[in-house]
Amino acid sequence: MDAELPMEEPISRWIAEPDGDTLTIRVEDDTLLLEDGLLEYHCLADGRVEVKDYRDPRSMRLQRYDPRRTGQPMMMPSVDDDLLPRG
Numbered sequence: 001m002d003a004e005l006p007m008e009e010p011i012s013r014w015i016a017e018p019d020g021d022t023l024t025i026r027v028e029d030d031t032l033l034l035e036d037g038l039l040e041y042h043c044l045a046d047g048r049v050e051v052k053d054y055r056d057p058r059s060m061r062l063q064r065y066d067p068r069r070t071g072q073p074m075m076m077p078s079v080d081d082d083l084l085p086r087g
Helices: 010-016
Strands: 024-026 031-034 039-043 049-053 061-065
Touching: 010 031, 010 039
Parallel strands: none
Antiparallel strands: 024 031, 031 039, 039 049, 049 061
């Protein structure tokens, strides 16, 4: 919550409306898991949150949110990481 992730992040929606069945915690590395482990939220010691998104097999999105940098944009993996030409 301190990292102020954008509302587009599924964890932000979960925080707004908690559902005990969809969030799991991996204790050994302080990771929150959503969507059967396809979304990982690593809480780093310096307050940053590292997001790994495995939902799109074409993209291995990795994004870091820093609480000292407010207003950080949400990157959609299918748009920002898909470098294949269209046409």
